[in-house]
Amino acid sequence: MDSIKIALLGLGNVGKGVWEILHRHPNMIKEYIGVPVEIKKILVRDVPKKRDIDVPPYMLTANFDDILFDEDIHIIVELIGGLYPAYEYVKKAIEMGKHVVTANKAVIASYGRELIQLANRRNVVLRFEGSVGGGIPIIATLTKSLAANEIETVVGIINGTTNYILTQMTRYDMDFNTALKLAQQKGYAEANPSSDVEGEDAAFKLSILAFIAFGVQVPPQDIPREGITRISEKEIQYAAQLGYTIKLLAAARKHDGKLDLHVHPTLVPITHPLAAVNDEFNALFIKGDAVGELMMYGKGAGSLPTGSAVVGDIMDVASAMMSGRVMPYAYRNSGKNLHINGEGEGEYYIRLEVVDRPGVLGKISTVLGNYGVSIASVVQRGRGEPVVSLVLITHRVERKQLDLALEEIKKFDVVEEVASILRVESRSS
Amino acid sequence: MDSIKIALLGLGNVGKGVWEILHRHPNMIKEYIGVPVEIKKILVRDVPKKRDIDVPPYMLTANFDDILFDEDIHIIVELIGGLYPAYEYVKKAIEMGKHVVTANKAVIASYGRELIQLANRRNVVLRFEGSVGGGIPIIATLTKSLAANEIETVVGIINGTTNYILTQMTRYDMDFNTALKLAQQKGYAEANPSSDVEGEDAAFKLSILAFIAFGVQVPPQDIPREGITRISEKEIQYAAQLGYTIKLLAAARKHDGKLDLHVHPTLVPITHPLAAVNDEFNALFIKGDAVGELMMYGKGAGSLPTGSAVVGDIMDVASAMMSGRVMPYAYRNSGKNLHINGEGEGEYYIRLEVVDRPGVLGKISTVLGNYGVSIASVVQRGRGEPVVSLVLITHRVERKQLDLALEEIKKFDVVEEVASILRVESRSS
Numbered sequence: 001m002d003s004i005k006i007a008l009l010g011l012g013n014v015g016k017g018v019w020e021i022l023h024r025h026p027n028m029i030k031e032y033i034g035v036p037v038e039i040k041k042i043l044v045r046d047v048p049k050k051r052d053i054d055v056p057p058y059m060l061t062a063n064f065d066d067i068l069f070d071e072d073i074h075i076i077v078e079l080i081g082g083l084y085p086a087y088e089y090v091k092k093a094i095e096m097g098k099h100v101v102t103a104n105k106a107v108i109a110s111y112g113r114e115l116i117q118l119a120n121r122r123n124v125v126l127r128f129e130g131s132v133g134g135g136i137p138i139i140a141t142l143t144k145s146l147a148a149n150e151i152e153t154v155v156g157i158i159n160g161t162t163n164y165i166l167t168q169m170t171r172y173d174m175d176f177n178t179a180l181k182l183a184q185q186k187g188y189a190e191a192n193p194s195s196d197v198e199g200e201d202a203a204f205k206l207s208i209l210a211f212i213a214f215g216v217q218v219p220p221q222d223i224p225r226e227g228i229t230r231i232s233e234k235e236i237q238y239a240a241q242l243g244y245t246i247k248l249l250a251a252a253r254k255h256d257g258k259l260d261l262h263v264h265p266t267l268v269p270i271t272h273p274l275a276a277v278n279d280e281f282n283a284l285f286i287k288g289d290a291v292g293e294l295m296m297y298g299k300g301a302g303s304l305p306t307g308s309a310v311v312g313d314i315m316d317v318a319s320a321m322m323s324g325r326v327m328p329y330a331y332r333n334s335g336k337n338l339h340i341n342g343e344g345e346g347e348y349y350i351r352l353e354v355v356d357r358p359g360v361l362g363k364i365s366t367v368l369g370n371y372g373v374s375i376a377s378v379v380q381r382g383r384g385e386p387v388v389s390l391v392l393i394t395h396r397v398e399r400k401q402l403d404l405a406l407e408e409i410k411k412f413d414v415v416e417e418v419a420s421i422l423r424v425e426s427r428s429s
Numbered sequence: 430m431d432s433i434k435i436a437l438l439g440l441g442n443v444g445k446g447v448w449e450i451l452h453r454h455p456n457m458i459k460e461y462i463g464v465p466v467e468i469k470k471i472l473v474r475d476v477p478k479k480r481d482i483d484v485p486p487y488m489l490t491a492n493f494d495d496i497l498f499d500e501d502i503h504i505i506v507e508l509i510g511g512l513y514p515a516y517e518y519v520k521k522a523i524e525m526g527k528h529v530v531t532a533n534k535a536v537i538a539s540y541g542r543e544l545i546q547l548a549n550r551r552n553v554v555l556r557f558e559g560s561v562g563g564g565i566p567i568i569a570t571l572t573k574s575l576a577a578n579e580i581e582t583v584v585g586i587i588n589g590t591t592n593y594i595l596t597q598m599t600r601y602d603m604d605f606n607t608a609l610k611l612a613q614q615k616g617y618a619e620a621n622p623s624s625d626v627e628g629e630d631a632a633f634k635l636s637i638l639a640f641i642a643f644g645v646q647v648p649p650q651d652i653p654r655e656g657i658t659r660i661s662e663k664e665i666q667y668a669a670q671l672g673y674t675i676k677l678l679a680a681a682r683k684h685d686g687k688l689d690l691h692v693h694p695t696l697v698p699i700t701h702p703l704a705a706v707n708d709e710f711n712a713l714f715i716k717g718d719a720v721g722e723l724m725m726y727g728k729g730a731g732s733l734p735t736g737s738a739v740v741g742d743i744m745d746v747a748s749a750m751m752s753g754r755v756m757p758y759a760y761r762n763s764g765k766n767l768h769i770n771g772e773g774e775g776e777y778y779i780r781l782e783v784v785d786r787p788g789v790l791g792k793i794s795t796v797l798g799n800y801g802v803s804i805a806s807v808v809q810r811g812r813g814e815p816v817v818s819l820v821l822i823t824h825r826v827e828r829k830q831l832d833l834a835l836e837e838i839k840k841f842d843v844v845e846e847v848a849s850i851l852r853v854e855s856r857s858s
Contacts, residue, residue: 024719031759031762129574135717137566141570145569145741147744148458148740149737273705276702288737290446293728294728295724295726299721304719304721312576330461
């Protein structure tokens with residue numbers, strides 16, 4: 001083979017990054033693989049559209065079949081995003097015997113296992129390092145470098161938009177809407193930000209992480225999630241006073257044959273490595289039974305960082321092609337007997353707005369106690385005002401029990417509002 | 430093949446970790462590779478010695494040839510440490526056509542390129558993830574995941590002993606000797622700690638990183654290094670007052686065709702991700718031209734963390750063996766034209782002990798200016814005492830110029846001592 005020929009599906013943000021990287025270091029890439037990598041065709045919706053990169057017009061096509069049936073093309077690089085038609089394209093490419101590299105979290109979260117099995121049957125590989133954590137090599141680390149470990153915990157900040165927003169709110173005492181607008185101006189949040197701020201994007205990525213780290217495929221829509229739209233400056237301030245910072249965490253934790261899996265705004269102790277992950281950065285904290293604690297930190301999105309992961313995948317597949325056989329990753333398959341436990345147990349931060357009257361705390365803690373919720377600490381803020389904030393941090397408890405207790409507590413005349421329920425990450429993780 | 434048979438050379442700390450991991454998850458490992466991994470022989474110095482793990486006596490041998498000439502053994506895992514006889518064993522194993530996995534920093538730093546070339550000629554692979562950063566997948570990340578990047582910077586905390594000592598000194602206002610004793614009690618420092626505290630261990634690992642990230646092989650003894658034995662509580666306090674924490678950093682930075690390469694105690698801005706890396710943890714901060722900033726954090730030593738990397742390498746090699754061909758890593762080879770620049774330029778922290786007299790600062794800054802050293806900030810501590818501390822932070826300057834200026838400054842009557850010269854890591858890295 002004189003060259004490895006690839007096709008890109010999509011020429012948006014990540015597609016342009018891949019184009020840029022392949023053209024920046026042709027010699028380095030050639031030295032790595034043995035032959036050059038050449039982009040032969042690019043699928044776009046609108047061929048004549050004016051673009052800010054210098055793509056020869058003959059490369060562009062709006063017809064996927066031009067690529068699918070081109071026998072010269074060895075690797076199809078799917079960068080369209082979204083579930084459809086990306087899923088069909090990936091599936092057809094694999095069926096046609098082409099290797100596929102994708103950065104598509106929706107496709108992998110929803111159809112990852114099926115597509116990998118299909119690829120194994122067709123003797124091709126499906127690689128998707130760019131689908132979680134942008135340029136951070138999360139998939140390779142969990143799959144290959146930590147292959148000797150039973151993974152116990154994977155918890156991280158895997159949505160850059162919400163981390164940017166929370167960082168601004170924390171650093172500049174900003175409200176959510178102002179921080180969101182700023183994120184939109186900076187290009188970190190989309191015009192319709194709901195998938196990011198409601199935790200949906202993080203749930204997709206967590207579904208992929210659960211597959212990679214624990215061998216289970218959980219539909220993203222089944223993962224309990226809560227976004228950050230209801231986080232107020234008040235919560236951030238109270239959290240800070242208690243020694244915590246608020247982060248949107250995606251967490252998967254194995255214990256006693258169960259897998260807790262959820263996305264929640266969480267109070268992270270300021271001494272925890274994840275507490276220092278700010279702005280648009282992502283980070284993943286992993287606990288393995290041999291390696292212990294491992295954290296990886298970097299840019300979780302963006303044209304070049306995600307392009308770095310995609311081109312890394314392309315180069316790995318291409319160099320394996322040159323040496324003979326391309327090996328599939330050996331994904332963990334041990335999750336068959338894991339019971340998916342959703343939110344599971346946790347420690348919680350609760351803010352109640354209550355009338356400042358003697359005996360209120362006693363009534364509330366009695367009800368909590370009746371449901372097995374024990375209190376680790378209590379702080380009251382706003383003394384002297386008619387309505388005060390009562391901030392409780394609980395010991396470990398099932399969310400269901402907590403919710404039942406709060407239902408009852410809500411009915412008290414003295415309780416104006418259950419203003420906030422947030423997870424608390426324990427200091428030891 | 431019904432199983433992959435391996436031999437361990439050495440059954441010390443890491444050897445026991447490898448034994449433990451292989452026996453903890455036999456099914457997981459078998460599922461990954463397709464067949465089980467079996468330890469067939471173990472080279473030890475003292476066969477009859479009593480051990481705290483349950484090794485069948487027939488596995489043990491004191492004769493390397495028993496392993497070298499055993500045709501059943503596919504992978505030799507070298508965990509003896511030190512340069513000799515480990516180097517000869519690795520070389521002979523490769524010549525005999527066996528794959529080699531090692532965690533030996535001395536062998537790889539000194540003979541890495543030669544051994545890799547030998548392995549390529551013999552169609553076997555040499556893998557050494559455990560030689561730098563313990564369980565942190567540094568080699569795989571730099572070599573494979575970031576293959577699409579030109580690496581610009583690799584800077585990190587790659588010696589856990591010194592990081593533990595500096596953390597204790599910082600946290601508890603402890604002097605160096607007390608912290609060293611504590612590290613020895615906890616098993617983080619050896620009875621003879623000189624290789625760690627003098628920066629030699631870090632220089633070995635930095636030599637490997639320079640090879641992996643920049644394609645240059647620099648003998649570890651040629652890397653400028655300074656240890657932490659002269660760091661006093663005073664330095665740590667002054668650094669803290671200026672917004673820095675002191676870490677032993679190993680740094681490799683490419684710029685203008687030059688590669689700065691050195692190990693130094695360094696003032697790290699507290700907002701820098703490396704500043705939060707405490708206790709015995711290691712971390713590596715990488716800048717690539719596509720991925721941007723990436724940091725990896727974890728346990729840089731220890732039986733199980735390093736064992737995790739070693740067994741990861743074994744599993745990768747074994748699974749490739751099962752699929753047909755074992756591919757060598759494509760190491761970067763682009764460093765041929767890089768000029769090794771040693772300490773290069775940097776910002777410096779200087780503490781002078783001077784007589785508190787008007788005009789002293791003027792005299793000193795005039796001399797510095799004569800040598801092109803410009804001052805970014807000055808703080809004087811101990812006002813009113815006869816001898817005061819004058820702390821200067823410089824702008825970027827060549828170390829040689831700084832040393833020439835300080836030679837002259839030392840001769841002033843009012844200058845009692847040039848008490849400390851430390852590097853300063855800039856905020857932007």
